[in-house]
Amino acid sequence: xxxxxxxxxxxxxxxxxxxxxxxxxxxxxxxxxxxxxxxxxxxxxxxxxxxxxxxxxxxxxxxxxxxxxxxxxxxxxxxxxxxxxxxxxxxxxxxxxxxxxxxxxxxxxxxxxxxxxxxxxxxxxxxxxxxxxxxxxxxxxxxxxxxxxxxxxxxxxxxxxxxxxxxxxxxxxxxxxxxxxxxxxxxxxxxxxxxxx
Amino acid sequence: xxxxxxxxxxxxxxxxxxxxxxxxxxxxxxxxxxxxxxxxxxxxxxxxxxxxxxxxxxxxxxxxxxxxxxxxxxxxxxxxxxxxxxxxxxxxxxxxxxxxxxxxxxxxxxxxxxxxxxxxxxxxxxxxxxxxxxxxxxxxxxxxxxxxxxxxxxxxxxxxxxxxxxxxxxxxxxxxxxxxxxxxxxxxxxxxxxxxx
DNA sequence: CCTTCAGGTTAACGACCGCTAACCTCCCTG
DNA sequence: CAGGGAGGTTAGCGGTCGTTAACCTGAAGG
Numbered sequence: 001x002x003x004x005x006x007x008x009x010x011x012x013x014x015x016x017x018x019x020x021x022x023x024x025x026x027x028x029x030x031x032x033x034x035x036x037x038x039x040x041x042x043x044x045x046x047x048x049x050x051x052x053x054x055x056x057x058x059x060x061x062x063x064x065x066x067x068x069x070x071x072x073x074x075x076x077x078x079x080x081x082x083x084x085x086x087x088x089x090x091x092x093x094x095x096x097x098x099x100x101x102x103x104x105x106x107x108x109x110x111x112x113x114x115x116x117x118x119x120x121x122x123x124x125x126x127x128x129x130x131x132x133x134x135x136x137x138x139x140x141x142x143x144x145x146x147x148x149x150x151x152x153x154x155x156x157x158x159x160x161x162x163x164x165x166x167x168x169x170x171x172x173x174x175x176x177x178x179x180x181x182x183x184x185x186x187x188x189x190x191x192x193x194x195x196x197x
Numbered sequence: 198x199x200x201x202x203x204x205x206x207x208x209x210x211x212x213x214x215x216x217x218x219x220x221x222x223x224x225x226x227x228x229x230x231x232x233x234x235x236x237x238x239x240x241x242x243x244x245x246x247x248x249x250x251x252x253x254x255x256x257x258x259x260x261x262x263x264x265x266x267x268x269x270x271x272x273x274x275x276x277x278x279x280x281x282x283x284x285x286x287x288x289x290x291x292x293x294x295x296x297x298x299x300x301x302x303x304x305x306x307x308x309x310x311x312x313x314x315x316x317x318x319x320x321x322x323x324x325x326x327x328x329x330x331x332x333x334x335x336x337x338x339x340x341x342x343x344x345x346x347x348x349x350x351x352x353x354x355x356x357x358x359x360x361x362x363x364x365x366x367x368x369x370x371x372x373x374x375x376x377x378x379x380x381x382x383x384x385x386x387x388x389x390x391x392x393x394x
Numbered sequence: 395c396c397t398t399c400a401g402g403t404t405a406a407c408g409a410c411c412g413c414t415a416a417c418c419t420c421c422c423t424g
Numbered sequence: 425c426a427g428g429g430a431g432g433t434t435a436g437c438g439g440t441c442g443t444t445a446a447c448c449t450g451a452a453g454g
Contacts, residue, residue, distance in 0.1 A: 190391020
């Protein structure tokens, strides 16, 4: 993993805070003044960095979908000769890392898609579709008894399972980050296995 | 089930359309004029039936949580002498029926909770917590190897799995209502089973 | 037949919000 | 040391939205 050591740019600060606020109160529930205040500048100052509020959401959603897809593609490319079970495990692991480490983004990802301009929404949906298709292919290699529509539904359901972490109150009395990752991983595999029947 | 034969009241019409619109575009993304138009009256006419837009959302969310909890309690009460596996199956079945038949409500249920007044939010959260606790109890009877925090996390994750249906495009090429219910049921059981280890 | 009231209507107010305009202030560079 | 761009500021405009006010109408009841 290419760890960042340099300080985040202002743009990145803004995107991060906007993601948090959008996830907490919804796109329409957050004003530009609040976003500005979260990074220490005031409302209209944001327009030096983004064309508008919509552009922030668009960049966030396109970024998320792109990152997920890119990570999945990389994992598949590295999986030459690796048994499909291990590839699926790798996909699951990547998704879990994302869900646990970028909870606001995961929340936005399936909550605010409809607030985008048509062109942006199409782009995001296309990226999402590609991501799903990668999963479906791998899942069907591991569980050949699954038909294609069933596998697709199963993949969506497992996404729901993996993305459920934001709904858990703050870290709290949970199994902890490592334990949670392991639990989610086992449940995902169990769900896929049971989908066959 | 107590099937309704009489026509829905205007209040019920409004709630149903409001739920659909809120689920589609978010609470803040829908105007009262739109809600009114959806039932054939115009904006301010709604105020003959509800104190305000907030009151509609509150009634929806309290209603959902209450219905889910009531259904689960009824199922538990009917389960005297029944093996815990069957009780869990009954809970799962009830939740799936709700998720498949009232998709907008399920969507609202975990998306717009934070838009409520403090008192309403507390009430909804309390109902939700009770519902989760019922599940946790039953799950731990079926899978005694699960610790209590793990069982709770697993229950939340399975909710994520079962509630994922709204994310699937319109009915489409899916397995169909019956097949989808069966698929979700198997996956939920598989996920719980795998949570143990 | 008059009253009442449930359930509508339109007009309009006040608040808020996204965005632009106009201006300021460093800091870098030739 | 001029000057110009990057990145802020505040004031304010225009539109939208939730809500209220004032008025209308048709049906039920004594």
